[in-house]
Amino acid sequence: MLSIENLTYAFDGNARPIFQKVSMAVKAGEFVSVIGESGSGKSTLFKLITGLLEPHTGEIRIHGAHPGNRLGNVGYMPQKDLLLPWRTVIENVILPLEVTKENRQRKIPEIHEWLARFGLADVEHAYPDELSGGMRQRVAFLRTIMTGKDLLLLDEPFGALDSLTKRNMHSWLLGLWGNLQKTVLFITHDLEEAILLSDRIILLGKSGTIKEIKVNLPRPRDAEIIYQSEFIVMRKELERLIQDEN
Template sequence: MSRAVLTFQDVTFHYPSGNLIHKHPILEDIHFQVNAGEFVSIIGASGSGKSTIFRLITGLEQPIEGKIYLNGKSMSNQLGQVGYMPQQDLLMPWRTVMDNAILPLEIKGVKKAEAIDEVRKLLGEFGLEGVEDAFPSDLSGGMKQRVSFLRSVLSGSNILLLDEPFSALDAITRLNMQEWLLGQWEKRRKTILFITHDVEEALFLSDRIFILEQEPNPSLKEVHVPLRRPRNVRDLTRTEVVIMRGHLIDQLRLKVKK
């Protein structure tokens, strides 16, 4: 039986407004779990609470009610306990690829020489060999995201949060990065929670998809992706996947219209 590495237990969250509390919570009695080695995507209309879930997991926000468990432990301070890859790469423009990549190791107190040795062993695997002395301005969008993903892996966490990391890339680069990410995930078997607005991306990458809705009340629905692994982009043309894609898009469009 798979081990749960992330659990939301009846979590409710809303932002304060001055001395008042918003009447309608962003998340209300949300319960789900993600198992070790799973790839789970979160989709939903803008404002549905996708990024709020990540802020709660990372410890940037705390639930009003309920508990969040990481690797079976309820933690009041999760800062630094998960790897995070944002939509924008957030690479430091004055630091080289190598110096950007070693940042999480430096934060953990690893000596710089040891950190460089550790990163150097991974450069080829991440498609970064030969560009370690380049600066972010010299890199393509896909290369920048590889550095960003490397940094999240070097956090040492078994849970990685990826917040629309490929949304700014062109279609071909995006597909290449999706295939590359799947290869990395299959090799490392980290648990990945992935935010996206792209239904096809969620279907291609995920074991399960969580759909966040705000109307009539905040809720979370779950669907299982009917694809075995390994998979490739041509699997998206299978009848059951096409039907699921249409159903998910209809759900999201309905929420936007409201």
């Protein structure tokens, strides 16, 4: 789905690259979390993948191709939901269809099906300020899916939520994941969240290096798995790897 080879990038005027000859790959259907301290380049990596920035050297391939312009080749969801306050839930969800000029009426049955799947059927005509934080994030996530892209980049989508709402979102996403048939790159600072949701975790070091950690926990998963010994051991190992980067 995504292949990055020998990626090097530095901001203009900065002699020290953020990434230097970084290589990684993401298979179709994987959920991969990207973690690392502030300044390690997580958001910059996303901007490079989306095409908002261009690498100095190296290649970024999506679906095995090397598009000259990567803009519009992936779905992107930032931490803030960025819902349009004057539009209802369903009007926000169909926004990507308006951008691509797809036939909205033909898509309405599919959209209603997705709204039901996301637990939003009863609020499709509500406005964003009438929704809870968790509901708003569900709408923003569904809007990202409606871009029709197979590769989704989620930049700390649950980072602004309180701990209880975040836990509920984890349970919701775990229950939904098997039916999404998407590939996800997910930025988070929450180690528990990274282990719970992911197939693999990529640790970005400040030196521009990466380490990959495979999450050997069976799917489907339940949020209660965080209390199991295997989960606790994996979290300790992840904490140790992060400390080694300091």
